[in-house]
Amino acid sequence: MARxxxxxxxxxxxxxxxxxxxxxxxxxxxxxxxGTGSTSTLLRHINTWKERQQAAANTELDLPQSVIGTIKKAMLEAVDNATQKQEAALVDAKEQLQEAFRGLNAYEDKIKVLKHEKNTLLAQSEAKTLELEKQLAATQRRADDLETQNKALNSKLDEALRAQEIARTESAKAQMQVERADIAVEKAEQRGDELRQELEQLKSALTTAEKAAATAEAVAKEQSKAIDRLDTELAEDKQALTALQSRYDNLLGRYEEAAKMETKVQEQDKQISRLESDILNHQRRYEDLLAKYEACTRLESATTARLAVLEAQSSQPAKPTDKSTKK
Structure with a gap:
């Protein structure tokens, strides 16, 4: 059954x-x-109670109607003024809180941009590492080819030396062939020396490429660690800002300097510094809002105390007039 x-x-x-x-x-x-009651019903009963209390006070005081009207008007004006000031302060506080939330949304957008840039850097690093691996493989294949050619030339050189020994035992006609073979051997030896030098250069290039690949991998790991630290610190700052929504708690946030990175990471440090400044501004706004809220609370308490004093004064019986003295 309904109540x-x-x-x-x-x-x-x-x-x-x-x-x-x-x-x-x-x-x-x-x-x-x-714990119950609709707004209209409660207001109607409260107004009726106030009217009856005022009527009873007027009957007990037996004051002139003009005086009673003046007191009542002054009390209503005081209540209206206090209510208007309180409502204006609350509206202002709500607007500033909304502005703080807009700042928080902008801050979250910046976090998304930083994460996107982090992913871009990681993708670029992976692509660079892959390219270096391809170059390393190509250099290794080239070194293998040169090694094969060197073995073939050495084999030819051995054959030419054997041919030289045979040619020395032949006739004068064969001597001419021997001389030509010597020339061919000399050229082959020169070519072998050139190929050996080229092979040494390729081995040096291979070593340099391996060192570059190791350096790139180390830089990528450092970038990943620095970005992970940034994610952790940004998450902590976001938790601090979330605490602002629940009872305007202390908004604290700090960011530590990230490890030395490439030019792109240094730009992220500058953005983080600007974000820390925004956090400090939010904290100052929160303190201003808290001060205004406390001022509104004090104003409401002062208004309630003032009304209590006025109501107490109006409930006191009027002093009897000394009619004998007047006569």
Missing amino acids: EGVSYDEVAQVCEQLYREGLKPNQRNVREIL
């Missing part, structure tokens, strides 16, 4: 309890105690 609406007696009892405790009998405070 019936909140009665006037329930609301009046809570309003009197709040009044005795020095709190403002408004719709929010009443609803917190009752």
